[in-house]
Amino acid sequence: MNRKTETGRRSFGMLAALLAGLGLASAATTAQAQAKPGAEPIRIGALLSTTGGIAQVGLAEREGVLLAQKVLNARGGINGRPLEIVMEDDASSPDSAVAKVNALLFTEKVRAIVGPSGIAQTVAIGGITQAQKVPLFAFSGVGPAVERQRTCVFHLTPSQELNARAVLSYARDNGARRIGVLHDSGYGQVVWNSMKGLDREYGVNFVQVEKFEIAATDVTTQAAKVKAASPDAIIIISTSAAPFRNVRQLKVNVPIISVHGTATYETVKAMGDAADNIIHPEFIVSEDPLPSQKAFVDAYRAEYGKLPKHFSAAGWDAVMALAEGFRNAGADASGEKLCTALRRPFQGATTRYDFAATDMGGLTLASFTYSRLQKGQFVRLPYAAAKP
Structure with a gap:
């Protein structure tokens, strides 16, 4: 299947240092106490274009996704359960995206999906995830009219x-x-x-x-x-x-x-x-982040030794928004209940979203x-x- 499961296995000491650098030292020192030994992971999928025509976009998104996973798990996971991400590459192809999303849903049994990177892939798979009531955080703005009927497909970039x-x-x-x-x-x-x-x-x-x-x-x-x-x-x-x-x-x-x-x-x-x-x-x-962006920028620079732009920020936001949804709905909530919990405003590193808006993203010119x-x-x- 050519998949890779990312579990964030670096040492806790390195993660604690990263969180301390973000002003989150208290979270770092209590993360081990918060995590439940042997707790079942919350498994989500990441379907990104890490090869093919838009690989530059997908690779940047992947960096943000993995950084968010690392920071979340260092804080103790989601309600004490670690976040596990099953990573798939759709090779910038809508047809490949359909095959990969079916594998994520029906073989890997993921609870939610971040991605895809491209609008054509989002349109192609959105009907599948919507039918299964599995949240999809797409790195594209709302496109064809059919997407407005997909109430469990959320959009992280503008139309x-x-x-x-x-x-x-x-x-x-x-x-x-x-x-x-x-x-x-x-x-x-x-x-x-x-x-x-x-x-x-x-x-x-x-x-x-x-x-x-x-x-x-x-x-x-x-x-x-x-x-x-x-x-x-x-x-x-x-x-x-x-x-x-x-x-x-x-x-x-x-x-x-x-x-x-x-x-x-x-x-x-x-x-x-x-x-x-x-x-x-x-x-x-x-180079001049807003207060709501600084923690992400600092974490990204500490992890990758460079400054981020919006594609990486969107990857971070997708994972962090999902984590908040799981906290609000419950780690074992049904897909439909999780989708409902996600339909609310969310302050991300990219901007402030409103996932209850008609375009399931809520970006405006003010964004x-x-x-x-x-x-x-x-x-x-x-x-x-x-x-x-």
Whole structure:
């Protein structure tokens, strides 16, 4: 089955040191007393894209998931029971996700699932988990209308329409009216589909829109057409470094606004000098974390020796939200009762969620933090998006 069960077997001393560093020394010193010897683990599944086209996303989520498991178990688990995670890789494929989720549900008998990483996988498996009343914490925003009927599928990232609104809010509020758009044929196309009908609402004009293939390594031709339209700002919707480099090579001097999917250290490193001054509507600026984010940022840096971004934070949030649900519903609660217990507000490291909202995530424009890249570092901007 190619699975790996993660049980957090590092020494308690190392975990105690980590928790002490987070200001949780009391939890560390009492964890052994809280844990029940021989207590049956609470078993959940993690279905992530750790290989394939969106592996960069899935691997970051995996780091957050495993860190949350480690910290929870060091605190004494969930009501004295350790958390066990059965890890599966869907290889960025919806078909593989269906096979893997069936194995998690019917062979591994997991109580809940964190993942998948991609929206296509979430749509594919959400009907299966919903029918079984097994909570699914998806790392995607609500998509097709059918998802709104799935009351046990929770969403940890914004919908593509909300992503589009976050970008357009910044453009409008900073005086850009003539907008050029460069987007790829994958993720970029999905966001653009949500953005293209919002021009009148936001008082902007899309003066030139250019599409490029998701695997393209040079989009100079498309970038030149956007430049020739003399836009006030350029929106680039892609997780590829190529369009950003090409726009800079053409010496385009108007603001460049991207989307939260680009706001990772790996992506901006691939851009080189082209990353400077790009604006991102995102969620966690680890160089300057909000008070609700600091414990997670400190734990992540202590564990991995680097700063986290929102994909890892979402992995942490999924596990922590589930743990709270088990505490409220009871470790042996039915799936339906657990789903009901989860449908409430939750303060995560990423943002504050409302899993009782109609989109089962509750993110709004106010959820976004805005940053500007400066020499590979994210700098928080004094800007908050408002409704049109």
